[in-house]
Amino acid sequence: MARPPESADDPVMPRFFRGLLALAFAFAALGPVAGLFVGALRGVDGGTQATLLIGQSPIAGLIAGIAAFGVAAIAGGIGSKAAGLNVGLACAGLTLSWAAWLSGRLDEIVIVSRVSPMPGLVIEGLFVMLLLAGVLYIVRRYSISEPDPESEGGASAIAISLVVGLAMSAVAAWLLAVEPLKGQTIGAAFVAGLVGAATARLVFLRLPGWTVAAIPAALAILGPLATHAIAGDVVADVFNRSLFRLGWLLPLDWAAGALMGIPIGLAWTDNVVQQTRGPEAGSQSGPPSGPQNPAA
Numbered sequence: 090m091a092r093p094p095e096s097a098d099d100p101v102m103p104r105f106f107r108g109l110l111a112l113a114f115a116f117a118a119l120g121p122v123a124g125l126f127v128g129a130l131r132g133v134d135g136g137t138q139a140t141l142l143i144g145q146s147p148i149a150g151l152i153a154g155i156a157a158f159g160v161a162a163i164a165g166g167i168g169s170k171a172a173g174l175n176v177g178l179a180c181a182g183l184t185l186s187w188a189a190w191l192s193g194r195l196d197e198i199v200i201v202s203r204v205s206p207m208p209g210l211v212i213e214g215l216f217v218m219l220l221l222a223g224v225l226y227i228v229r230r231y232s233i234s235e236p237d238p239e240s241e242g243g244a245s246a247i248a249i250s251l252v253v254g255l256a257m258s259a260v261a262a263w264l265l266a267v268e269p270l271k272g273q274t275i276g277a278a279f280v281a282g283l284v285g286a287a288t289a290r291l292v293f294l295r296l297p298g299w300t301v302a303a304i305p306a307a308l309a310i311l312g313p314l315a316t317h318a319i320a321g322d323v324v325a326d327v328f329n330r331s332l333f334r335l336g337w338l339l340p341l342d343w344a345a346g347a348l349m350g351i352p353i354g355l356a357w358t359d360n361v362v363q364q365t366r367g368p369e370a371g372s373q374s375g376p377p378s379g380p381q382n383p384a385a
Contacts, residue, residue: 108172115164115180116187123157124187127341134201138193140339142213143206151216157188158220158344165228174299175352177228182348189275189345195337196269196327205323207313210340214310217340221306224348229299247300250293255304258285258347262308262335269337278305278338278346285347286354294362298355305347309340 130153131145132138141150164184169177198206258281265277285304290296316323316336326332 104172108168108176111164111168111171111176111180112183115168116183119160119164120184120187123160123184124191126153126156126160127188128191129153130192132193132198132201136201137191138197138201140192140198140206140210140213140341141216143193143198143202143209154216154220157185158224161185161188162224162227165224166231169228169232169234171233173234174228174232175356177232178302178348179352181224181228182345182350185341185345185348186275189339189341190271192339192341194269194271195332195339199324199327203324205317205320207317207320207323207336210313211310211317214313214340214343217309217344218306221302221344225299225302246293247296250289250296251300251303253292254285254289254301255307257288258282258304259308259311259335261285262312262338266334266337268330271342274338274342275346278342278344279350280346281305281308281343282347282350283354283357284350286351287358288354290355290358291362298351301351301355302348305343305351308335308338308347309343312336312338312343313340 127141128137130137130139130141130150132143133145135145139145139150141147141154144150161181161184165177165181167177168180195206261284262277262281265280266274282301282305286298286301289301289304290298312335316333319333320326320336323332323336
């Protein structure tokens with residue numbers, strides 16, 4: 090039996106303020122916990138330049154990844170319960186931003202190891218994709234939004250819109266990820282998530298918003314895979330700062346940045362569409378704007 094949707098209205102605390110509190114709690118309280126798990130990982134030289142699977146102990150990285158994404162799922166569930174799915178995604182992204190920030194940088198990892206980490210990062214991308222699926226399940230499960238509307242275009246329309254969104258997301262990240270600095274890589278993933286979500290929703294207005302999380306999940310794999318295929322010598326390209334730009338982003342960067350950007354892209358697109366159609370048309374067809382969008 091389907092779980093009935095819960096009311097988003099609260100006479101004591103409006104949904105907007107519940108969302109702000111959830112976002113603040115995710116970033117200030119749960120984020121540092123997730124960051125501690127990943128920050129404790131050690132690189133091959135015993136330093137801090139490590140990712141979930143690139144470092145001294147891949148087993149420890151697996152455990153740290155599950156723990157960090159578990160904390161992110163808790164944050165996402167709280168945010169989704171408080172103010173809807175978009176806020177839940179943002180809470181999960183803010184929590185993971187600590188883990189991404191405290192993970193290693195690609196150039197520093199290569200300097201220490203002197204070998205290409207791309208094959209290992211492809212596997213790490215697959216791992217992150219599975220963890221993202223778990224976070225998404227929790228966020229959707231506890232969302233107070235209405236259930237997703239049935240898509241008139243079916244799976245083919247969803248697939249086409251996501252492919253277009255993925256292409257635009259990759260272009261946005263490529264343009265911004267000039268250096269492997271953490272602020273730049275996470276920021277590039279943030280803009281990529283925003284652009285990808287907005288593009289996909291514009292291509293198919295009834296696209297369920299939660300499906301856009303497939304874009305960063307795919308790019309967490311395709312980024313290092315494309316870099317491995319394009320770069321003649323990854324180590325040399327890193328030292329020369331000529332590496333294929335998507336290679337600077339690590340899987341954790343994609344997960345954290347895109348989850349923060351996707352809700353903004355969806356909300357912006359919905360608002361633009363509703364303003365273009367007018368209030369009456371917006372109430373009769375297409376996804377409503379703002380946090381009330383059931384597909385967002």
